[in-house]
Amino acid sequence: MxxxxxxxxxxxxxxxILMNLWKIITAGEIADRILALDSMFINALALMILYGIALGSEVYFEASLIIAMLGFVSTVAYARFILRGNIIE
Incomplete structure (x- = not known):
């Protein structure tokens, strides 16, 4: 089961993920694209965890943690770039 x-x-x-890709392609504003990319990271994270469950391997759980950190940092960097025009001050 x-x-x-x-x-x-x-x-x-x-x-x-396909719906997120569609939103990234067709979105009018950059903020919508950033939100779609962030939810795409979350969906990729869920796919990695499901794959780890299906195979019974812990390696995919560790990889999903790396993807989660990368998604958070990239979302913060995009938001900071939109607000201030630069990432590093």
Missing amino acids: ITYATHFAFICFALA
Whole structure:
């Protein structure tokens, strides 16, 4: 039963990533693109965790932590660039 649940979750998160890509391409404002990119990081994180559950390996959980940190830092850097025009002061 868990295999059906993981396959269903894979499909749902893959569709969510495709919707995020569509929003990144068609968004009018840069803030919408940044939000779509941030939610795309979260969906990629969920896919990595699901893949780790499916294989029973802890390596993918560690990789998902790295992706989470990268997503947070990039979102903060984009927001700072929009507000101030530079990232490092």
